[in-house]
Amino acid sequence: AALQFPIGETRLASFRNPVVGPNDGPTSNLPCWVRRIDQDRFQVFAINCAHLGCPVRWFPQSNLFMCPCHGGAYYADGSRASGPPERGLFEYPWRLDRQELWVQAKEMPTPGALAAAAGARKPSCAS
Numbered sequence: 001a002a003l004q005f006p007i008g009e010t011r012l013a014s015f016r017n018p019v020v021g022p023n024d025g026p027t028s029n030l031p032c033w034v035r036r037i038d039q040d041r042f043q044v045f046a047i048n049c050a051h052l053g054c055p056v057r058w059f060p061q062s063n064l065f066m067c068p069c070h071g072g073a074y075y076a077d078g079s080r081a082s083g084p085p086e087r088g089l090f091e092y093p094w095r096l097d098r099q100e101l102w103v104q105a106k107e108m109p110t111p112g113a114l115a116a117a118a119g120a121r122k123p124s125c126a127s
Helices: 111-117
Strands: 010-016 029-038 041-046 057-059 064-066 073-075 080-082 094-097 100-103
Touching: 041 094, 041 100
Parallel strands: none
Antiparallel strands: 010 029, 029 041, 057 064, 064 073, 073 080, 094 100
């Protein structure tokens, strides 16, 4: 329920991945960060750093998301603050239906998938 997200706070949550395989089980529950801006406005972020995909953590004391792997930092609105990431956190579309927050996710945008979509060559091992 939307009430579990107080206005002005960011909390860790999860949603069911709409792209699942028959053996995914609990791994199909994906974590996300939910920021409630006001009564009817939210932001829902992937937990993965835009640099190499490490999970970011929320630090309410500084109002920043921080990546422990390479020092990437993001502001509360998900935009890039500093470090190696070239862009902000991925933001999922969402909808509010009868005070239930629904994440409208598709496939998770991994760095490899983003590169492929941009027409870049995927990294490969030399044989």
